[in-house]
Amino acid sequence: MAMGPTEPRQVAVKMLKSRQLTRQLVAASLVLALSMSALGGEWTQKGSVTFSGIYTDNVELRDNDKDSEFINVVRPSVELTGKGRRAEMSLAAAFEFNDVGGGADSFNPRVKGDGKVEVLEDFFFIEGDVYSNQSMIDPFAAAGDSTLNKTDNLTTTYDYSVSPYIVHRFGQTAEYQLRYTFDDQINRSDELSDSSHETALMTLKSGPEFGRISWGLTNEYNKTEFDGDGEGSLNQSGDNERLSSSVNIGYRFTDQWQVNATLGKEWNNYQTYDDDDTDDQFWDVGVLWTPTLRTTFDVGYGKHFYSTTPRFKITHKHRRSVLSMSYSRSLSDTRSERRNAQFFSFLDALGDIVDPITGEPLFLTDNFTFQDQGIFINEKFDSEWTLKGKRTSLTLFLKESKQIREDVDSDAVFKSTGIRLKRDLSSVLSVTSRLSWDERVSQLANQEDTTRFYVSVDRELGPKTKLGIAYSFSDRDSEISSDNYKENRVSVSLTIDF
DSSP, X not given: XXXXXXXXXXXXXXXXXXXXXXXXXHHHHHHHHHTHHHHOOEEEEEEXXXXXXXXXXXXXXXXXSOOOEEEEEEEEEEEEEEEOSSEEEEEEEEEEEEOOOTTSOSEEEEXXXXXXXXXXXTTEEEEEEEEEEEEESSTTSOOOSBSOSOXXXXXXXXXXXEEEEEEEEETTTEEEEEEEEEEEEEESSTXXXXXXXXXXXXXXXXXXXXXXXXXXXXXXXXXXXXXXXXXXXXXXOOOEEEEEEEEEEEEXXXXXXXXXXXXXXXXXXXXXXXXXXXXXXXXXXXXXXXXXXXXXEEEEEEEETXXXXXXXXXXXXXXXXXXXXXXXXXXXXXXXXXXXXXXXXXXXXXXXXXXXOOSSOOBOOOOOOOSSOOEEEEEEEEEEEEEEOSSEEEEEEEEEEEEEXXXXXXXXXXXXXXXXXXXXXXXXXXXXXXXXXXXXXXXXSOOEXXXXXXXXXXXXXXXXXXXXXXXXXXXXEESSGGGOEEEEEEEEEEEEEX
């Protein structure tokens, strides 16, 4: 399909000239980040190592002919944060080594790190991040809740990005930003294709001088390329280009009420199943209501070429509880869903500092999506309620993602609901438990439901040593009988902080 006007596209393409430029930018950003120590600043660091012995009565997750196995696991971890005069970074990482064998990964890294360097004061910046996780290759085939099973249905995804940008302020009137981002994603499994994503973004937005009125102009160009069709591909390339230009304006009536509106034009180039026209205008209108400092309602409605786009986001914070709900309908792709998993957090729902890495198992991410590459409409609902008492914290969650493919005749629905509970029995003894139900339905596959239960008892043996005993049970019910399984698992772990 035609991309639309050539001039905006030519401006964007000039910013994405070659991979050689990208490699130079990556090298430059890494050197600048490593020079943080020379700039001085404050650093905090923490590390631990966990030794675990795990018994499972169904290591291959079979319905019949179950094989039991004892698995040894060693998991060192590190947390690092630093902030200097012109640079900052944070890193949380856990590296799991195991002896599962039978084709399973013996090394499983879980990494989330990001950094920012101010190269030229108040003008030129470089941001970057690194990321790795473990997820399912085929979400509709049997797999456990961690990498410690012999199923050949797991992959490790490595991802890094680098983003140089410049900022210029026109006094109190406006701010201009020009940003380039390169993102590279590598999958360990041959069944998933590696890919790269490049973005050129230009924004001009209002400054404080406009008071209650806010406005902005945005031009954005995105290009995604896959290195080749993975073994699980449905024979579509997945490559795509997307260009958009928009203007937005807002008005704040009071501290509690604000209205916003966006109008733009988009030009897209990617494979579609029914040859729909992907070039069209788009718009969105919304209301932001903040009745109190603890409560926010953000509601809107719009239209793109693929669908109407209703949305809402509601958050309410109490002294010891948080309620959040959100709904949206937007365009996404499989590589983005694999990258968007959030598995390390330095703050809990109430904003309190937490230890992002514990002695618990490294569970698989729950950002399920199609096995092959492609673009889809993602109709997503998330809700979570957290209650935190003096000794007890409770979380209830419900999530649903309905993914409708644009490039092939396929769709899928992923639902997850559950409860998490932690209770401190004493200053040195605590109990943590989780109960969840997952449902996955696909047009090209069958429905399957999985129930999982996990409970652990942790006791501090000293100021830097903790002993944990855990039990988990998984029950999968699939329309394909060979994918049914039940698994019981018991583990003992020792965590030493340093």
